[in-house]
Amino acid sequence: MKNIVFVDTEVSSSGKVKDIGAVRGKGDVFHSASKTEFTKFIKKSSFIIGHNIINHDSKYIKDCF
Secondary structure, three states, X not given: XXXXXXXXXXXXXXXXXXXXXXXXXXXXXXEEOXXXXXXXXXXXXXXXXXXXHHHHHHHHHHHHO
8 A cells, every 4th residue: 555645635715735634655644735845755656545636636736746
C-alpha cells in the first residue's frame, strides 16, 4: 500500500488552499499548504485517492500530479 496516497484539501471561500492533508504507506503524514512540498510527497505514488477528489480536491491540486 505504500504507492497509494489518501488526500484531502481545506480551501478558503476565496479558493485559496489552506491545507493539504495526506497519508501514504505505513503512516507517512503530510500537512501543509505548499503545493511544491505536496508534489514531492506524492512523487513516487501510483494512486491518489480522496473522499471528494473528483468534485473538489483535484481542481486545487491538479498541477501537482
